[in-house]
Amino acid sequence: MPETHDIEAVVFDVLGTLVDEASGLRAAIRDAVPASDDASVDELLALWQQHVELEQQRIGEGHRAYANTEIIDAEAAGRVADHAGLADPATLARLATAGRRLPPWGDSVAGLERLAQRFPVLGLSHASHTALLHLNAHAGLRWHQALSAEAALAYKPAPEVYQLAIDTAGCPPERVLMVAAHAWDLRGAQATGMRTAYVQRPAGDPPASSDAFDWRFDGLDELVTALTAS
Known part of the structure; x- marks a missing residue:
């Protein structure tokens, strides 16, 4: 499990992870x-x-x-x-x-706000540029930057999508944390060298016994507390 000081940027999946x-x-x-x-x-x-x-x-x-x-x-x-x-x-x-027009989970808006006081926070979504713009406004999601997979002309788990976030963060992949409620998404991020954190959601894709993600949390509050504790 990485220490907090090893992480320089936090990247979130959006659909299913931050919005229902x-x-x-x-x-x-x-x-x-x-x-x-x-x-x-x-x-x-x-x-x-x-x-x-x-x-x-x-x-x-x-x-x-x-x-x-x-x-x-x-x-x-x-x-x-x-x-x-x-x-x-x-x-x-x-x-x-x-x-x-998708609603945020109850802990998403406040969790992002807390985390953004400590780290650069990015969204990385399948949603198109236009859809992501409207979705962020509707759900009240505030980012330092929101990235659409449309820029890579691909969908996760294609490595070029995760590379968008790594390049934007401007630091080595092992210092970029990918957060998602989908194990398949985290496996894709892991394959590019990113750190990974699974957050449980009712409609997510839970990890298999063989998955070795850096963190697993029951909700976003738990993740934010762990990352901002020190």
């Missing part, structure tokens, strides 16, 4: 299709998430040219609309931008 992506998308689907019951909304949410995951995977495997999250989310919204019989263009257009 599933709840935000679920609320947007319910607004678009108000007659749907809980089971139907969950089915439509799964349809959306499966599309996004598949398309990002296809891009990562070279089976599709890079498309940013604005494009992929619009495709996912279209699939939801087709499945639910949604035809109103204005409603569909609003649904397509649901990724701009």
